[in-house]
Amino acid sequence: MKAFHCNRCDQRVFFENVLCERCEALLGYVPELGEISAFEDAGVGQWRSLHPDAKGALYRQCHNYAVENVCNWMMPADDPDTLCRSCRLTRTIPNLAEPNNRLYWYRLETAKRRLLYTLAALGLAIESRQADPENGLEFDFLENIDEAAPVMTGHDNGRITLNVAEADDAHREKVRTDMREPYRTLLGHFRHESGHYYFEKLIAGTRWLKPFRERFGDEQADYGEALDAYYRDGPPAEWETRCISAYATMHPWEDWAETWAHYLLIVDVLDTSTAYGLALLPPASNEPRLTDQTPVEEASFDNLMKRWFPLTDALNSLNRSLGMPDGYPFTLAPPVVDKLRFVHRVIAQASARK
Numbered sequence: 001m002k003a004f005h006c007n008r009c010d011q012r013v014f015f016e017n018v019l020c021e022r023c024e025a026l027l028g029y030v031p032e033l034g035e036i037s038a039f040e041d042a043g044v045g046q047w048r049s050l051h052p053d054a055k056g057a058l059y060r061q062c063h064n065y066a067v068e069n070v071c072n073w074m075m076p077a078d079d080p081d082t083l084c085r086s087c088r089l090t091r092t093i094p095n096l097a098e099p100n101n102r103l104y105w106y107r108l109e110t111a112k113r114r115l116l117y118t119l120a121a122l123g124l125a126i127e128s129r130q131a132d133p134e135n136g137l138e139f140d141f142l143e144n145i146d147e148a149a150p151v152m153t154g155h156d157n158g159r160i161t162l163n164v165a166e167a168d169d170a171h172r173e174k175v176r177t178d179m180r181e182p183y184r185t186l187l188g189h190f191r192h193e194s195g196h197y198y199f200e201k202l203i204a205g206t207r208w209l210k211p212f213r214e215r216f217g218d219e220q221a222d223y224g225e226a227l228d229a230y231y232r233d234g235p236p237a238e239w240e241t242r243c244i245s246a247y248a249t250m251h252p253w254e255d256w257a258e259t260w261a262h263y264l265l266i267v268d269v270l271d272t273s274t275a276y277g278l279a280l281l282p283p284a285s286n287e288p289r290l291t292d293q294t295p296v297e298e299a300s301f302d303n304l305m306k307r308w309f310p311l312t313d314a315l316n317s318l319n320r321s322l323g324m325p326d327g328y329p330f331t332l333a334p335p336v337v338d339k340l341r342f343v344h345r346v347i348a349q350a351s352a353r354k
Helices: 101-121 169-178 186-203 209-216 223-233 252-275 301-321 334-353
Strands: 026-030 035-043 046-049 058-061 074-076 090-092 138-142 154-156 159-163
Touching (some): 101 138, 101 186, 101 252, 154 186, 186 252, 186 334, 209 252, 209 334, 252 301, 252 334
Parallel strands (some): 138 159
Antiparallel strands (some): 035 046, 058 074
């Protein structure tokens, strides 16, 4: 993600901020610009953007920003809707009468907005249920009512369901440990499920299906049987030589979704490191260096990989110095890199069509 600054005082601010800590200007994200903007009060519930690209345009706060405090996106002052384009994608919110659910809702929406930012930056179309009533993108944030039938995080024809419990750090960490997953985050869930959505949009029924099957396998294999076999027998031996995660071995759909999610992770982290001007200049000439600052949306796949390996090496070393687990607990075997390259090609073509 790019670096943002307050347009009033030039203080560094972040994607989730609602107020500049230095000058106390109201902050909000303007999706049309892809920028955090500072605002000045224009009266009657309207705010004038101070971002130079907005040219003094008037905006309103999303209802979930002004009233619910779970959003920070702005809308054009003449927009007839009360919710921003992100909040409009959420069909079901948690029961706010339950303790902690407002916090969990905030965390869910925050992770979702980061996903939407990346998808937009990559030029990927996001069609709402209003635009595509049958397969448009929407989100249900549901909680367990019957412990015997827990809510399952998943995707179905554009509808992404997340169990609200995933926003509870303690619960998520327990599940991560129980499932022997080295990486489990809210943002990771959103990235993964968006992969299923874009499989239907970009792969199914297109010329990409044949090369998809060559890399990931035949998606027509019975999903229920594959799921049962995975939880009964576990992943096959030496799965690391072919897949990005153990779960990716379960079915070609999951292999694609895990690889798609990983590509988004790589793009996000490299985008952030570039925005901060991060460079790696080890004293030894034979150690990996990082000086390239090519914007990720303009970078070739080979460029991304060339920058990724030294960055993750430094990241893991820093984490170990902090006494923390590796920040990047993955190994990219050649077949995995080839799958990531395929995702890059699919996204590049989809973006070029826009």
